[in-house]
Amino acid sequence: MKKKLLVLLFAMVFTGTSSILHAEDAIDAGKEKAAACISCHGEHGNSLVTTFPKLAGQHSSYFIKQLEAFKNGTRKNPMMSSIAAGLSHEDMANLGAYYATQKISANELPILDDDDEKPVATTTKEKNPLQEIIAQGSDLYRNGDLTREVSACIACHGPFGEGNKPAAFPSLKSQHADYLIKTLTDFKTDERSNNPDNMMHMIAKKMTIEEIKAVSYRISMMK
Numbered sequence: 001m002k003k004k005l006l007v008l009l010f011a012m013v014f015t016g017t018s019s020i021l022h023a024e025d026a027i028d029a030g031k032e033k034a035a036a037c038i039s040c041h042g043e044h045g046n047s048l049v050t051t052f053p054k055l056a057g058q059h060s061s062y063f064i065k066q067l068e069a070f071k072n073g074t075r076k077n078p079m080m081s082s083i084a085a086g087l088s089h090e091d092m093a094n095l096g097a098y099y100a101t102q103k104i105s106a107n108e109l110p111i112l113d114d115d116d117e118k119p120v121a122t123t124t125k126e127k128n129p130l131q132e133i134i135a136q137g138s139d140l141y142r143n144g145d146l147t148r149e150v151s152a153c154i155a156c157h158g159p160f161g162e163g164n165k166p167a168a169f170p171s172l173k174s175q176h177a178d179y180l181i182k183t184l185t186d187f188k189t190d191e192r193s194n195n196p197d198n199m200m201h202m203i204a205k206k207m208t209i210e211e212i213k214a215v216s217y218r219i220s221m222m223k
């Protein structure tokens with residue numbers, strides 16, 4: 001009996017370490033392959049160009065799904081399509097494992113465009129227009145808009161914008177506001193489409209451009 005238990009314990013320890021080693025190998029391989037991504041996605045997946053998404057800290061499940069979509073043409077982008085075409089499934093898995101371990105950088109406070117709608121102050125106290133827009137975005141993120149059937153983002157993307165790995169719901173926190181605005185607009189106009197029942201289409205179509213900006217500013221400040 002004791003012997004059996006010992007054997008079992010050994011087996012558990014052994015398979016445990018071998019899968020850790022395997023994961024580390026995948027991350028190392030991904031780090032090497034990521035050399036081809038730095039020019040656009042930055043060192044450690046923190047891009048400097050704000051319309052190029054940061055990849056640091058993204059869930060590998062979502063990450064691989066996007067690369068597959070660029071490769072099979074269901075998500076279109078001239079830069080990414082040609083890159084994804086040259087990646088095998090193993091490459092994608094290695095890259096996903098590597099980027100998931102990187103830390104996303106924090107953003108500066110957004111700067112309002114001249115055409116940003118300035119919300120009307122609701123109290124007599126002087127209010128900062130940027131803070132108001134971020135508060136509007138925060139409300140939409142947490143509560144959605146029942147009257148117009150905009151779902152609350154928190155339900156799928158989590159209270160801190162951390163997403164959900166098993167469900168492949170992307171992490172959004174600290175993403176560039178400019179990229180978030182671009183990609184939400186792409187969902188709205190059907191420019192971005194991974195599959196016919198993409199839930200983000202229905203949600204983004206019901207949002208106004210002002211709401212897209214407000215929620216994007218809010219998400220870009222989540223840490």
Ligand code: HEC
Nearest residue numbers: 034036037039040051052053063066067077079080083095
């Ligand atoms: C020439 C610039 C360029 C290079 C090089 C590049 N990318 Fe991209 N990548 C982009 C752009 C631009 C987008 C956003 C596309 C869009 O707006 O839909 C993107 C999007 C992505 C996305 C989707 C992110 C998300 O949040 O949905 C992933 C994943 C990705 N790239 C991975 C990679 C990997 C891995 C490499 C290296 C093997 C790489 N990219 C190299 C420009 C580049």
Ligand code: HEC
Nearest residue numbers: 151152153155156168169170180183184194199200203215
């Ligand atoms: C029912 C679940 C669900 C809800 C609610 C939801 N999302 Fe999403 N979201 C998703 C899924 C799934 C994806 C990935 C879609 C894909 O694969 O293209 C996604 C993708 C995104 C992306 C693209 C991320 C990237 O890196 O390119 C953004 C931005 C986003 N959602 C913002 C929002 C906002 C803002 C709200 C609230 C107004 C919201 N989502 C509500 C499920 C949801």
